[in-house]
Amino acid sequence: MIKKTLYFFMFLFLVNFVTATTLHGTIYSFDLEKRTDAIVSVDSVPPQTKVAKDGTYSFDLPFGEYTITASYNQDNSKESASENIRIEKEGSFILDLILFPSFEEEELLFEEAEQEVAEHEYFEEPNYLALIIIVILGFGIIIYLILKYKKHTKKPEVTDLTDEVIDFIKKQGGRTTQKDIRKQFPLSEAKISLVVSELEHKNLVKRIKKGRGNIIVLN
Missing domain, CATH: 1.10.10.10 (Winged helix-like DNA-binding domain superfamily/Winged helix DNA-binding domain)
Structure with a gap:
């Protein structure tokens, strides 16, 4: 029984090995120049990660659906790319990736600026309660002054x-x-x-x- 189980797992391993597909390609920058030293990963089991020293990468993958990601961080430059691929047959397939600049920092700054503007607008909204209190106090002062004036100018009895x-x-x-x-x-x-x-x-x-x-x- 144990031997049969071992044979079964060996069979599955050989099937995956035989049906493995080679996925390779070139990493390009946004201006279509070959980008060296980019980090390329695939979410296989187990996950695989390689450094594209010469600007190229290659993975051996069994049939299935995968996400290929590439990133490049150097000299305050952040670039990334991501592609989904479905492997259904044997062979060698090319998937080139073009890295696009990452705008995460710019988006964060933009969100902070929007928040500051929103807070500024919030604090600039008129305080209607304070205005009502000021108006009431103003009317009270006016009435007091009028009564005081009448009292002082009242004709003697x-x-x-x-x-x-x-x-x-x-x-x-x-x-x-x-x-x-x-x-x-x-x-x-x-x-x-x-x-x-x-x-x-x-x-x-x-x-x-x-x-x-x-x-x-x-x-």
Whole structure:
């Protein structure tokens, strides 16, 4: 039984050996110059790797599907190539590979630049919440200033003017006209009349009718 098993594996080995195909070719640079010292690999079992010293390579492969890759790294130059091949019959097949420059670093730099631009645009987007807060604060300040201005410019009430009117009459020698009182205080005729009436009620002044006006005399 053991001998039969050994014979079977030997048969498979011989079949693979007999049906092996030679795959070879030349490695070229992007400008179609033969590229020496490129590294060529094939994903066979086991994998095979060779250095194309003279710019050529060769692999013995059984039937199957494979991926041939080649790369060249020297003097900050990165080039690579990859080809898929299916081997279905015996013989010798040529597969030349053309190395193309690798743009991985350029793509990485481009992605970083795009990310920086995106972050810059993100931070430049208006902060609507901050704008709303600023607008509300602005309106609050304006309303406060308006109320403060009105408070300071508010006309005095009638009861607040009685002492001032008495002082004014005293400065006029104890008597004056109602018209002069109105000129002195920024009030309407009706309010001045109310002030005088209140002073009369308190028996502080006396109003004497003269023509179309009134003379106010201190008691």
